[in-house]
Amino acid sequence: MATEKKSGGIVETIKTIVYALLIAGVFRTIFFQPFWIPSGSMKETLLIGDFLFVNKMAYGYSYASCPSIPFTGIGPDKLCGFLDGDNTRILGRMPERGDVVVFRHPVNGTDYIKRLIGLPGDRIQVRDGVLHINGQPVKVEPAGVFEEIAGPQGPQGLRPRCANGPVGDGAVCKKERFIETLPNGVRHTILNIGDQRSDHTGVYTVPEGHFFFMGDNRDNSADSRLPQTAGGVGFVPFENLIGRADRIMFSSAGRSLLFFWTWRADRFFKGIQ
Incomplete structure (x- = not known):
């Protein structure tokens, strides 16, 4: 018995x-997909080591909404690849300008997180570091200096780029900080490191059914300003959107979650703007 x-x-x-x-x-x-921030392209909105859940209900569902099956090598393309190619979504809803979005790279399938800047039909250009939408410059206000300690960051040991030049580990790394206001009133922080090619672009006309994304850390982001063949993301199809990032759930500045002394308690449950 x-x-x-x-x-x-x-x-x-x-x-x-x-x-x-x-x-x-x-x-x-x-409903939701977990996502770790692996790089500094969205500083200071998102820092390396931030952990969040992506709201997959925000824009409806497509092949990109399918998850990977851990430890099997089976990814979304194998599970839902038959849905790929028509650029449509089930229960689809259009994203809003200024949303922070996780999407699947149109070529290599890697998940990216960027801010949505351009909607279908928009004309996007960066002139002397200032974003222009449909020929009009967005409002940009100086907001002091963003500071961080130079040194390896996150599990990959990435090192930040600094406006005050290359600095040694342990020194203060600075970037110019601005508040950018998009045409629909969305206000968010952007960072500037220095003058470079991505601060002076031609005009990008966003095709129907596609979107234009940029990182908030403007001088350290591979985004829609670069074509997919040059390491950027180019124009992103509607079907490649995974969901909207609304809130940071957890954050760690260390190379391992076990390093509890590197946890950023002030970022726990912080809303994303």
Whole structure:
């Protein structure tokens, strides 16, 4: 009798674990997807080591909404690739200018996170470091200096670029800080390191069914200003949007989550603007 109870208990435990994994899988597939910030292209809005959940309901669903299956090598393309190519979404809703969006790179399939700047039909240009939308410059206000400590950041050990020149580990790395206001009233921080080619662009006309993205750390972002063949993301199709980033859930400045002394408690549950 005791053996039967023990055996039954093990079976129930296994069933509970399986059910929990199934529920978690459904939750991740339909509602939210976890995302770690791996690079500094969205500073200071998002820092390396921020952890957030992407709202997959915000824009409806497409092939890009499918998750990867851990430890199997099976990715979204294999699960839902048959939906790829028509640039449509189920229950689709248009994103708004200024949204912080996670999307799938149109060529290599890597997940990116950037700010949505250009809608279909928009004409986008950067002139002398100032964003222009449909021929009009956006409002830009000086907002002091963004400072961080120079040195390896995150699991990849990335080093920040500084407006005050190359500085050694432990020194203060500075960037110019501005508040940019988009035509629909969305206000957000952008950073400037120095004058470079991406501060002087031609006019990009966003095709129908596509979007134009830029990083808030303007001089350190591979985004829609560069074509896909040159390491950028180019114009991103509607179907490649995964979801909207609304809130940071957790943040760690260290190379491992186990380094609790590097946790950024002031960023826990912080809203994304």
